[in-house]
Amino acid sequence: MKNKDIIVIISTAALSIVIIVIRAHFKTKKILANKDQLITEWTELNGPIGNQLGYPDCCIKAFCQNAPEILKVRPRTRMDKIRHKAAHINGEWSGFVPCYNHAVKVLSGEITLESLIDSNKRDKSLKKFPDENFTEEIKFQ
Numbered sequence: 549m550k551n552k553d554i555i556v557i558i559s560t561a562a563l564s565i566v567i568i569v570i571r572a573h574f575k576t577k578k579i580l581a582n583k584d585q586l587i588t589e590w591t592e593l594n595g596p597i598g599n600q601l602g603y604p605d606c607c608i609k610a611f612c613q614n615a616p617e618i619l620k621v622r623p624r625t626r627m628d629k630i631r632h633k634a635a636h637i638n639g640e641w642s643g644f645v646p647c648y649n650h651a652v653k654v655l656s657g658e659i660t661l662e663s664l665i666d667s668n669k670r671d672k673s674l675k676k677f678p679d680e681n682f683t684e685e686i687k688f689q
C-alpha cells in the first residue's frame with residue numbers, strides 16, 4: 549500500500565467521524581428542543597402506572613421528567629446517581645426510582661423505599677412492593 553492510499557483512508561475515516569459527531573450534535577439539539585413534548589408523552593404513559601404502583605406524586609413527577617430520549621442526550625448528574633442508588637433494596641433493583649428528596653432520606657436511613665408506597669393507592673391485583681420485576685434497571689453510568 550502506498551503512502552497516498554494510507555492518507556486517503558485516514559482522511560476518509562476522519563471525515564466520517566466528523567460527520568457522526570455533527571449528526572449526534574443536531575440529534576441532541578432536536579431532542580432537547582422537543583423536551584416538553586417528550587415529557588408530556590412520557591408522563592401520559594407512565595403517570596397512571598406510577599399511580600397504580602402506589603408511588604408518591606413527587607416521585608412519579610421526577611421519573612416522568614426524565615423521558616428515555618432525554619436521558620440519552622443529557623449528562624448524568626449527582627442527583628441522578630443518588631436517585632438510582634436509592635432505587636435498590638439490599639442491592640437489588642426495585643424498579644421504583646424515588647425523587648431526589650426522597651432518595652436522600654432513603655439513603656440516610658431516615659425512611660425506607662417501601663414506606664413510600666401508598667398501599668391504599670396501589671392496585672390491589674399487584675403483589676406487595678418490591679415484588680414487581682417488570683422494570684429493567686436504568687443504567688446511570
Ligand SMILES: [Zn+2]
Nearest residue numbers: 606607647650
Ligand atoms: Zn418523592
